[in-house]
Amino acid sequence: DVKVTQSSRYLVKRTGEKVFLECVQDMDHENMFWYRQDPGLGLRLIYFSYDVKMKEKGDIPEGYSVSREKKERFSLILESASTNQTSMYLCASSLSASGYGYTFGSGTRLTVV
């Protein structure tokens, strides 16, 4: 089974801090994604990557950046954390065709105070 591992389950950060969320997958998937989940808003795509060093903006990229230096690792960076970035962050990976669906990590609950 594909495993997608997010480095932290819970994080508390201060406003203005630079925050790194790490995600690693172990099945050689080409595609990796970062979503955030908020009540009433569902899953919103922040960024995705379809290859090493490649990235594309999703629906809500403002305030975020990403890094994919190795195929198995996809990092989400909050350049200067703000309280409105308090959320559940979910990483996912998939094979090249989206018809195979995603495998998600367990999520990181980030609280910005």
Add this chain to the structure above:
Amino acid sequence: DQQVKQNSPSLSVQEGRISILNCDYTNSMFDYFLWYKKYPAEGPTFLISISSIKDKNEDGRFTVFLNKSAKHLSLHIVPSQPGDSAVYFCAASKGGSEKLVFGKGTKLTVNP
């Protein structure tokens, strides 16, 4: 512009009865549809999928129906169990695209 819509934020059913979760989509180019289940503090897990060449797919207690002319799909859970209580997300994709488009989710509560 929401391409995948789950109009019911929540649904409550009795244990043993049928749960029907609905999903509508607007993009006729979507050709693959999936349902994910999410428990609190966990990531979504894949539940069942259906290709646009089919109108029904069944896996145990879970059945997904697709009505392409109405751009509507539904997930039936029979019989419902308390462990099915979760948020269910409908998702869709277009052939050749890496991205899934998700609905906002429906919170299902199955009462004992």
